[in-house]
Amino acid sequence: MSTPQIYIQADDLVEEHKPWWVTLWDLCKRQPLGAGGALVVIGMVLMAIFAEYISPYDPEVNAFEHMLEAPNADFWFGTDQFGRDILTRLIYGARTALFVGFTCAFVGAFGGLVLGVASAYFGGKFDLIVQRIMDVFMAFPLIILALAVVATLGTGVENVIIAITIPFIPQCARVVRSSALSIREIPYVDAARACGFSDARIILRHMTPNVMAPFLIMLSTFVGQAILLEASLSYLGLGVQEPTAAWGLMLQGGAEEYAESAPWVAIFPGVAISLAVFGFNLFGDALRDLLDPKLRNR
């Protein structure tokens, strides 16, 4: 059994000398679905960054002479009930979706990471109390907890971000804790403690880097989930408020009333949400396969 292992190691060393684009190409071939997802994600990011340059109109200015126009040469995806170009609002909506998605995912996953590792490292009473508090938060359906927080704080982008982030923290903390528990048993943590390092240093420098795989996986799923939740809240009228361009809000603003006479108002924003979440999920799945060989094929 030992010979093939040595061979694999040698092979890995050779691979390191390949230029980066060859490695990238190999990755894409191994994970075609993931590469597709990454493409969607990159496209969205570019759309969000360069929204001013690529969108044909202003997303927030009403033009009542162009109300509910069907898709044509001037308005590729048609216009809404205020005469605003749907394509423009979709492009700017990517900015809102990504801003909410990334902020919630990063803060939520990072909070969960610190709490999860600390909970596993300290153990005992601290762990017990943290876990009970996490239990409380996990007992709510995501949307109910988010709605309750929005009801308390009010609507608007910042509050929506808080409402979505809060349920994410315990989810990530639980997953990270279970992998951190096994790391705590590895002697190098004892060694670090014997060297007299502070708890904060051991948690941040020694344990955290070793739970990066579950952390990154949670992070990538959170982005998709956050985009979906933001759309749901905005659709209910409890999220992002007019006139900001947001996909969920575009569906709320009369999409049902005009569904029959102006179906483009209802169709395109939904396609945008689905495509974005689809891209992030595909990307996340591929990331999981690459980072965690044990979970491969799941």
Next chain:
Amino acid sequence: MYKYIVKRLLLMIPTLFGAALLVFLLLRAIPGDVCEIRLAGTGLYADPAEIELCRENLGLNKPLILGLDTQFTDFVGGYLTFDLGDSMWTGRPITYEIGLRFKLSMQMAIMATVVAVAFAIPLGIISAVKQDTWIDYAVRTFSIAGIAIPSFWLGIMIILGLLIFTQAWFGEPWMPPIEYVSPFDDLGANLSQLIWPAVATGYRYSAVATRMTRSAMLEVLREDYVRTARAKGLMEKVIINQHALKNALLPVVTIIAIEFAFLIGGLVVTEQVFNLNGLGKLFVESVGAQDFALTQQLVMLVVLVFVFTNLAVDIFYAWLDPRIRYS
């Protein structure tokens, strides 16, 4: 086994208490209250004395937590006396308001689960057995799409499709009825209303279950006993149905049970799209009217269903696998 159940029941108490406290405080942190909305919300002049009287009647002037006769003891004490109180908005008993909508939400949850299971288990098995073929890729794409497509948008698209289809075929547009009819009175009318939202939510829910079935099957198909079954020459059909599926279904049952618990109160957005008068809609309405009494009971109902479903799943596991009981 008995000891395990008692231990789990005791562990539930702090969770439920914490959830009650969290909901209670969250709702009280909202500026304004139901009296202000009811009396001053219309934009007319409201007599401050009248608002004060309303608060007095609803017990909103009591201290929040500290003390023996507080808003919190009113809330938690209700569980001990089996009196959940009255809605602050309509004045009717909360049990009545919930009972009115519970049937619809329960039926929706059951129907969505049936739709989900009917898709998820066959698709998951095929996907695992034909791993890395085009069938597998198609099923995986289908199921990731199910997670990505917002069910409320799928609902809008279903309604739109129905409108266009009926317009084209029957000459006049048809929409699912809005009034809930009990399936025991008129099954046809009942199903014509609820089948559409059930499909919209069931698809999303089946996507989660399909992925779970696939991964569990893949794991089980690599087990030694499956190899043994193959070695002794059993038919592939028997191996998959008898040997692999039974062992792979455990995690799938868990995920189905937990999602089911969420469906009962968590269909907030779908009920909005189809204009269904269920618990989710009641929840949004009660939040809008700042009807604390109703909101907190609804949230606790969802939490209770969720916690007890989790408990039932864990007991089921422990019953099947003695190792869990003793760890």
